[in-house]
Amino acid sequence: MHRANSLVFIDNHDNQRGHGAGGDMILTFRVPKWYKMANAFMLGWPYGYTRVMSSYYWDQWWENGQDKNDWVGPPHDDSFNIISPSFNADGSCGNGWICEHRWRQIYNMVEFRNVAHGTDMNDWWDNGSNQIAFCRGNKGFLAINNDGWDLKETLQSTCLPAGTYCDVISGSKDGGSCTGKSVTVGGDGKAYIEITTMEDDGVLAIHANSKL
Structure with a gap:
């Protein structure tokens, strides 16, 4: 597909959970070294409109390529009110939030993409x-x-x-x-x-x- 017509991403809220193609082989925050490498390549390569995932943690239970815990919602209290993220000294998130967009290796590559735009x-x-x-x-x-x-x-x-x-x-x-x-x-x-x-x-x- 021509780059102007393409939307590119490493993972999204569907395939993180084994929905659609890929099953349990989708690369996510759970393999951080490879995930950061993949995002760096996506953001560094001059192709498509890039989308960075930002998500939360949940315990997985895989069966036949399907995450049986795919229904789990974001971090919440005992009354199921969503809990806001806390913020660590390096700007990353706590309280069960992953916030991939706050990972230095990812947001710095967004700047790289902006700097290199047009090349x-x-x-x-x-x-x-x-x-x-x-x-x-x-x-x-x-x-x-x-x-x-x-x-x-x-x-x-x-x-x-x-x-x-x-x-x-x-x-x-x-x-x-x-x-x-x-x-x-x-x-x-x-x-x-x-x-x-x-x-x-x-x-x-x-x-x-x-x-x-």
Whole structure:
């Protein structure tokens, strides 16, 4: 389908519960590392109108590919009044609310998508397996490691001007420093990219607005 006619998402309130195609194989917040990787790819790839899920937790009971607890509503008190989310120090939700839209790795990729808007994918790289990287014009660069070994590569092009950039997955740009990892891009556009299997996230992303 043409990108202008496409709505793209990783999960929604139906297939989270095994309704429709996919059954219990739909990727959700319950597998956070892969879920963040999938959202990063969706938001980083120049295709379609993206939709980010925001949901709540419930105990699942799977039988024949169907969640038998699919009727469970949002967090509530003993009188079935919906309980509002609480907010943790990092901005994420508590009180049984997942609030995927408040995950740093997801909302920072929304900014990545906005920064890279109007550009196409270019300078694709992969290792012939499950490590990939690509640019969005000269606005952004994304790398994903879904292999069982570390990604440690000096890649030929990040497509960004020389400088130091904050990885917006492991942290954010905070004034003149990075709260997570940083990437140094040389005058030739090359940069050393590292995503180890021990990290919480299998993604690295930098963009024009994350430059120090």
